[in-house]
Amino acid sequence: MPKKITQYTEADLPKAYDANLFEDPIYQSWEKTGAFKPVTKKNSKKKPFTIIMPPPNATGTLHLGHAVMLALEDIMVRYHRMKGEPTLWIPGTDHAAIATQNKVEKLLAEKSITRHDLGRKKFIEEVENFVKGSQNTIRNQVRKMGSSCDWSRETYTLDPGPSLAVRTVFKRMYDDELIYRGNRIVNWCPRCQSTLADDEVKYKESRAKFYYLKYGPFIIGTARPETKFLDKVVVVHPDDKRYKKYIGKTFDVPWINGTIKATVLADKASDPTFGTGAMTITPAHSQIDFEIAQRHKLEIVKIIDENGNLTEHAGEFAGMNAKQSREKIIEALDAKGLVEKIDENYMHNLSVCYRCDTTIEPLTSTQWFISVDKKIPKRNKTLKQLSIEVVKNGKIEILPEKFEKIYTHWMENLHDWCISRQIWFGHQIPVWYCKNCKEQIVEIETPQKCKKCKSSELQQDPDVLDTWFSSGLWTFSTLGWPKNTSDLKTFHPTSVLETGYDILFFWVARMILMTTYALNEVPFKTVYLHGLVRTRNGEKMSKSKPETCIDPLDMISKYGADALRLSMVIGGGPGNDVRLYEEKIAGYRNFVNKIWNVTRFILLNTTPSDLAKPFNKKDVKTTADKWILTRLQKLIKESTQLIEKYHFSEAGMKIYDFLWNEMADWYLEFSKGEHKNPAVLLHILRDTLKLLHPFVPYITEALWEKLGMKNFIMLSEWPTYNKSLVFPADAKKIEKIYTLISEIRRVRAEYKLDPAKKFDAVIYGGALTALLKEKEQAIRRLANLENITLSKKGTKPAKALSIISSGMEVYIPFDQMFDIEKELERIKKELAQHEKDLAGLQGRLHNKTFLGNAPKEVVEQVQSDAARHTEAIAKLKEHRLGLEKAA
Numbered sequence: 001m002p003k004k005i006t007q008y009t010e011a012d013l014p015k016a017y018d019a020n021l022f023e024d025p026i027y028q029s030w031e032k033t034g035a036f037k038p039v040t041k042k043n044s045k046k047k048p049f050t051i052i053m054p055p056p057n058a059t060g061t062l063h064l065g066h067a068v069m070l071a072l073e074d075i076m077v078r079y080h081r082m083k084g085e086p087t088l089w090i091p092g093t094d095h096a097a098i099a100t101q102n103k104v105e106k107l108l109a110e111k112s113i114t115r116h117d118l119g120r121k122k123f124i125e126e127v128e129n130f131v132k133g134s135q136n137t138i139r140n141q142v143r144k145m146g147s148s149c150d151w152s153r154e155t156y157t158l159d160p161g162p163s164l165a166v167r168t169v170f171k172r173m174y175d176d177e178l179i180y181r182g183n184r185i186v187n188w189c190p191r192c193q194s195t196l197a198d199d200e201v202k203y204k205e206s207r208a209k210f211y212y213l214k215y216g217p218f219i220i221g222t223a224r225p226e227t228k229f230l231d232k233v234v235v236v237h238p239d240d241k242r243y244k245k246y247i248g249k250t251f252d253v254p255w256i257n258g259t260i261k262a263t264v265l266a267d268k269a270s271d272p273t274f275g276t277g278a279m280t281i282t283p284a285h286s287q288i289d290f291e292i293a294q295r296h297k298l299e300i301v302k303i304i305d306e307n308g309n310l311t312e313h314a315g316e317f318a319g320m321n322a323k324q325s326r327e328k329i330i331e332a333l334d335a336k337g338l339v340e341k342i343d344e345n346y347m348h349n350l351s352v353c354y355r356c357d358t359t360i361e362p363l364t365s366t367q368w369f370i371s372v373d374k375k376i377p378k379r380n381k382t383l384k385q386l387s388i389e390v391v392k393n394g395k396i397e398i399l400p401e402k403f404e405k406i407y408t409h410w411m412e413n414l415h416d417w418c419i420s421r422q423i424w425f426g427h428q429i430p431v432w433y434c435k436n437c438k439e440q441i442v443e444i445e446t447p448q449k450c451k452k453c454k455s456s457e458l459q460q461d462p463d464v465l466d467t468w469f470s471s472g473l474w475t476f477s478t479l480g481w482p483k484n485t486s487d488l489k490t491f492h493p494t495s496v497l498e499t500g501y502d503i504l505f506f507w508v509a510r511m512i513l514m515t516t517y518a519l520n521e522v523p524f525k526t527v528y529l530h531g532l533v534r535t536r537n538g539e540k541m542s543k544s545k546p547e548t549c550i551d552p553l554d555m556i557s558k559y560g561a562d563a564l565r566l567s568m569v570i571g572g573g574p575g576n577d578v579r580l581y582e583e584k585i586a587g588y589r590n591f592v593n594k595i596w597n598v599t600r601f602i603l604l605n606t607t608p609s610d611l612a613k614p615f616n617k618k619d620v621k622t623t624a625d626k627w628i629l630t631r632l633q634k635l636i637k638e639s640t641q642l643i644e645k646y647h648f649s650e651a652g653m654k655i656y657d658f659l660w661n662e663m664a665d666w667y668l669e670f671s672k673g674e675h676k677n678p679a680v681l682l683h684i685l686r687d688t689l690k691l692l693h694p695f696v697p698y699i700t701e702a703l704w705e706k707l708g709m710k711n712f713i714m715l716s717e718w719p720t721y722n723k724s725l726v727f728p729a730d731a732k733k734i735e736k737i738y739t740l741i742s743e744i745r746r747v748r749a750e751y752k753l754d755p756a757k758k759f760d761a762v763i764y765g766g767a768l769t770a771l772l773k774e775k776e777q778a779i780r781r782l783a784n785l786e787n788i789t790l791s792k793k794g795t796k797p798a799k800a801l802s803i804i805s806s807g808m809e810v811y812i813p814f815d816q817m818f819d820i821e822k823e824l825e826r827i828k829k830e831l832a833q834h835e836k837d838l839a840g841l842q843g844r845l846h847n848k849t850f851l852g853n854a855p856k857e858v859v860e861q862v863q864s865d866a867a868r869h870t871e872a873i874a875k876l877k878e879h880r881l882g883l884e885k886a887a
């Protein structure tokens with residue numbers, strides 16, 4: 001709330017900003033007053049801006065990936081809100097079925113309890129309690145980042161609304177025959193005891209043995225002999241001349257458990273260039289073999305079960321762990337003389353579970369699938385085609401652009417999506433089976449009786465849906481769908497989906513697929529994929545190297561959320577990885593402190609009546625005023641354009657530079673003393689704070705209050721470019737003056753002069769004399785000069801160093817700058833060193849052996865070093881000449 005504006009004194013404003021004192025109370029007052037809710041201004045035609053937050057796991061804690069996501073989304077949301085658009089950012093949490101269930105099962109295991117001891121109902125209660133306990137942790141951590149999301153609309157994937165959406169979409173897809181139950185090859189994790197989607201399988205390059213086995217007249221190659229017990233079919237390519245004579249024939253083949261009858265089939269799936277070109281098939285444990293078996297209507301028999309053990313079909317090996325049985329099976333084959341050779345160094349990609357790293361067993365299982373290649377009734381397109389089309393025709397833009405290709409390629413190769421998971425926690429599949437007549441009933445709400453036989457003995461499918469099924473509906477299930485709510489009408493399709501690129505396929509692709517199907521519109525218009533957070537040296541942060549890991553919450557308590565946000569945004573970009581280390585965060589804390597100190601200086605130099613007065617163009621007085629206002633307009637224009645184009649890092653850098661260099665280093669210096677202009681100072685400060693606000697919301701809000709502003713800065717209007725405050729001619733004049741000052745500073749550095757030492761100077765100002773006169777005090781401070789003798793023009797004083805810039809001449813007497821004798825001595829020494837170094841380099845450049853053998857870069861380096869020394873020698877000689885004339 002606005003307090004009475006007072007005259008500030010040094011005591012009111014400490015010199016350092018303490019983020020811990022401000023951040024939590026500011027967040028609470030934003031939240032309490034409803035500042036995060038979308039506002040539609042009367043008669044405003046502005047389009048809404050919506051982001052649905054990628055929901056963190058309900059039982060998780062805030063990590064750097066979340067922190068980057070929250071910072072970027074909050075920048076967008078705050079910017080659009082300030083532009084006056086109805087802006088909505090919905091927070092939420094995800095139930096993360098497998099991960100959460102695993103966690104609770106582990107906790108129970110400590111008490112030697114399994115989920116089966118508790119039973120489904122009790123176990124789910126246990127999980128729900130666990131989720132409730134930890135949901136608050138993640139919620140409060142999201143708040144800590146300063147995220148301006150609308151908590152009144154917070155959603156959890158298992159809430160009644162999203163659950164209804166899940167059942168509704170399931171039923172619709174089932175009725176459209178896009179969801180089916182089938183016995184198909186799935187990726188099975190024997191440890192998680194569940195299926196995994198194709199993209200939940202990780203690949204690990206590993207070394208294994210590759211076996212060449214005698215199979216009748218053929219040699220077949222395999223890395224997994226334990227799956228080969230029942231291989232009765234040899235497949236060859238129909239055009240392979242070597243095997244043409246065998247096609248359609250049967251053989252007796254001595255095999256692992258005695259002699260079997262084998263048949264030879266022709267199928268184009270066999271690759272004549274791979275191995276011997278003949279292969280046997282294992283339809284129950286390989287996707288390709290399964291497809292061949294289906295084409296030829298072959299029997300499909302499981303050799304490996306859900307625990308990763310051999311089934312009864314393995315004869316004497318039945319019940320053994322499949323992998324461990326391998327050597328024994330090879331021994332048995334070898335005893336029969338059936339092992340041709342063994343390649344010990346076979347490199348292949350081993351599939352492992354992305355959650356627990358256990359080796360995946362592909363096996364056939366009866367599961368629920370979404371068909372991606374079947375035409376949708378009345379739409380005449382498949383889910384795959386719909387999902388590719390919306391990106392191709394530009395309805396969805398993916399940033400960075402290179403991911404559009406990757407997305408399309410992935411979609412084109414998508415197989416039917418297995419959506420059932422053999423766990424208890426999650427959205428239970430809305431399918432009931434009649435115990436009496438075996439009817440399969442799909443309903444949105446639990447049916448009481450069988451439709452066919454009226455029996456009330458119905459049993460719901462025990463499996464739950466893949467987590468990504470519900471998160472695929474997230475942009476609209478959070479807005480009230482299937483009800484036609486006003487939120488849904490106003491805020492869907494959403495504007496931006498911002499997330500890490502590692503989740504493009506898991507989640508983004510599924511949202512596109514599910515939304516274009518269910519709503520016949522895209523879920524979002526832009527996908528912004530941020531990069532990974534890496535260490536200072538560009539390495540991946542890893543838990544195994546704790547010294548490289550940064551805990552965002554620690555950093556917030558040490559440096560404040562604003563500093564952390566800036567350090568994660570600056571240097572990043574769509575798809576670009578960002579480097580993060582503690583010193584970088586500390587550096588941005590210094591910048592946050594600079595904002596505080598610039599404001600502090602201005603507040604100490606203004607009165608309550610200055611603060612109360614709105615800015616008026618009449619307040620613009622000096623050339624410096626015109627210059628800074630011109631620069632500010634340029635900044636407003638450029639930073640707005642950059643934010644619109646999602647170049648947040650560049651926008652942040654520009655605003656940072658403006659505040660630190662132009663505003664603090666130059667304008668404040670120009671404004672000290674006699675040229676103080678509170679009206680302009682305050683105007684620039686207010687606009688700069690607004691531009692900074694999306695990046696550093698807390699400090700800007702804290703200072704806004706100190707400026708006595710009535711409303712929150714977060715609800716203020718984004719500055720707009722104002723042409724009437726652009727003064728190009730005046731701006732140029734000031735730029736010339738600060739170029740001159742920079743030149744004097746550069747010369748001081750070049751001659752290694754004591755930075756604190758003050759000199760006298762003669763300045764001939766030419767056309768800029770009047771302005772130089774006006775800014776004389778500032779120039780004296782900025783260039784560290786003592787007495788300035790200023791006139792329009794004159795003759796060059798003897799024994800003085802001259803600096804000429806934009807028609808202005810500055811002369812500094814040598815004897816003020818240095819003891820000439822000593823300086824000549826210094827030059828002599830430096831010259832000798834340079835000449836010696838140069839001779840060495842030239843020697844190498846004249847050496848033919850060196851030129852002939854050294855890599856190109858090395859030769860180039862030597863050449864450029866030589867040039868550097870030559871230049872330094874010329875400069876020193878020129879300087880010496882000037883001094884000798886003076887002496």
Ligand SMILES: [Zn+2]
Pocket residue numbers: 189190191192193353354355356357358
């Ligand atoms: Zn697993």
Ligand SMILES: [Zn+2]
Pocket residue numbers: 434435436437438439450451452453454455
């Ligand atoms: Zn029935």
